[in-house]
Amino acid sequence: MSLLSIQNLVKRFGALTATDHVSLAVERGQIHALIGPNGAGKSTLVHLISGLLPADGGSLTLDGTELIHLAPHQRVAAGLARCFQITSIFPQLTVAENLLLAVQAQGRNSFRSFHVRDDDPALLQQAWALAQRVQLQGRWNDVAGTLPHGAQRKLDVALAIAAQPKLLLLDEPMAGMGPVESSEMVALIQQLRASSPDMAILLIEHDMDAVFQLADCITVLVYGKVLAQGSAAQIQADPRVQAVYLGQEDEGDASIPEAQEGAA
Ligand SMILES: Nc1ncnc2c1ncn2[C@@H]1O[C@H](COP(=O)(O)OP(=O)(O)OP(=O)(O)O)[C@@H](O)[C@H]1O
Numbered sequence: 001m002s003l004l005s006i007q008n009l010v011k012r013f014g015a016l017t018a019t020d021h022v023s024l025a026v027e028r029g030q031i032h033a034l035i036g037p038n039g040a041g042k043s044t045l046v047h048l049i050s051g052l053l054p055a056d057g058g059s060l061t062l063d064g065t066e067l068i069h070l071a072p073h074q075r076v077a078a079g080l081a082r083c084f085q086i087t088s089i090f091p092q093l094t095v096a097e098n099l100l101l102a103v104q105a106q107g108r109n110s111f112r113s114f115h116v117r118d119d120d121p122a123l124l125q126q127a128w129a130l131a132q133r134v135q136l137q138g139r140w141n142d143v144a145g146t147l148p149h150g151a152q153r154k155l156d157v158a159l160a161i162a163a164q165p166k167l168l169l170l171d172e173p174m175a176g177m178g179p180v181e182s183s184e185m186v187a188l189i190q191q192l193r194a195s196s197p198d199m200a201i202l203l204i205e206h207d208m209d210a211v212f213q214l215a216d217c218i219t220v221l222v223y224g225k226v227l228a229q230g231s232a233a234q235i236q237a238d239p240r241v242q243a244v245y246l247g248q249e250d251e252g253d254a255s256i257p258e259a260q261e262g263a264a
Pocket of ligand 1: 016
């Protein structure tokens with residue numbers, strides 16, 4: 001049984017079918033990338049998975065639990081975590097305080113109303129371990145809002161993995177990053193996979209170099225439908241995918257680059 005199984009998922013906005021009978025499976029421990037040109041329906045699909053948008057049809061199971069009628073916090077309890085592009089960090093608190101709140105919140109629905117407890121050695125140890133996992137030990141006492149963009153994204157990832165999710169939704173983790181920060185994020189995701197081999201990652205990303213370095217499996221969405229699915233090499237060689245992206249060459253980030261050495 002796949003970890004995440006999506007079958008015939010449908011979402012309509014009036015006359016537009018933004019998610020058109022999409023079926024895909026994410027396996028345990030897999031990094032599965034979702035790509036497609038602008039407007040293909042990637043964000044809509046992520047919102048349907050996280051529960052921010054209600055579906056008009058289809059099925060969505062995580063580790064055998066049907067999610068389709070569950071509220072977002074119930075999906076989190078079922079093992080889903082999502083990075084919200086740094087909007088979940090508390091900018092006025094330190095990195096340590098953000099991480100402490102996240103570990104304090106495990107098993108609860110929200111940590112918005114918590115006081116930071118910095119006197120519990122077990123919590124401190126867990127928070128420190130999270131900082132190590134995203135390489136923010138050196139930023140432990142820094143105020144989160146003063147961190148560079150790439151470090152804020154790392155903190156956001158740390159908050160998302162605090163509850164040890166089965167599936168992590170990473171929505172454009174490289175957005176707004178320069179080449180150095182992007183390659184750091186690629187390395188971070190590779191390390192996450194090494195340290196949590198059972199956690200699957202569904203990655204939505206326009207940076208094709210990053211996608212081809214990271215993904216075990218790639219699903220290509222076009223006009224709300226699955227156009228193709230396969231390994232990086234299969235996707236790069238697929239004439240249908242090339243045709244979709246060729247028209248976008250001028251947009252730079254949407255073109256399909258040559259296969260990287262060592263890519264999946
Ligand atoms: N709330 C909404 N109401 C109406 N139409 C919407 C809504 N959200 C998305 N759409 C439409 O659904 C289609 C898919 O949009 P979506 O944002 O999911 O695409 P995307 O692949 O994430 O694009 P991008 O890469 O530009 O973020 C688009 O035609 C978009 O205009």
